[in-house]
Amino acid sequence: MKRSALYLALLVACSAAAKPLGVFPWHLSGNDFVTQVSGEPGVDKWHQSPNAAYQQRYVEGYQAGVVDATQGRLWCAPPGMKPTEVDDRIWEAMRSRAGSMPGSAAAELVRLYAARFPCPQKRQP
Numbered sequence: 001m002k003r004s005a006l007y008l009a010l011l012v013a014c015s016a017a018a019k020p021l022g023v024f025p026w027h028l029s030g031n032d033f034v035t036q037v038s039g040e041p042g043v044d045k046w047h048q049s050p051n052a053a054y055q056q057r058y059v060e061g062y063q064a065g066v067v068d069a070t071q072g073r074l075w076c077a078p079p080g081m082k083p084t085e086v087d088d089r090i091w092e093a094m095r096s097r098a099g100s101m102p103g104s105a106a107a108e109l110v111r112l113y114a115a116r117f118p119c120p121q122k123r124q125p
Helices: 002-017 030-038 050-070 083-096 105-116
Strands: none
Touching: 030 050, 030 083, 030 105, 050 083, 050 105, 083 105
């Protein structure tokens, strides 16, 4: 009986400590993406609050999913360019349009990748 009570107390303590920082919808707007990837104003990436850091990691993962699903088909990474360089250019483009992207962040990301990094045309025989 004591062991059951101990397990129950441990479970309650762990579940309280493991409370998620945020819950996000499946689909983000472009505006939400920019807000979350930018983090807290005036605070560098390494000193963000836990919730802001969580939001940044979430949208970075969201973007990685879009990239995984579309790279090589809808846009092509330039040879020799690091993925972080590609992402930085897209984030810069997204930030320049902040406030004017109420639609899907995924659609906006694909549009920007395809415009900035089109795939080379295949030569016809």
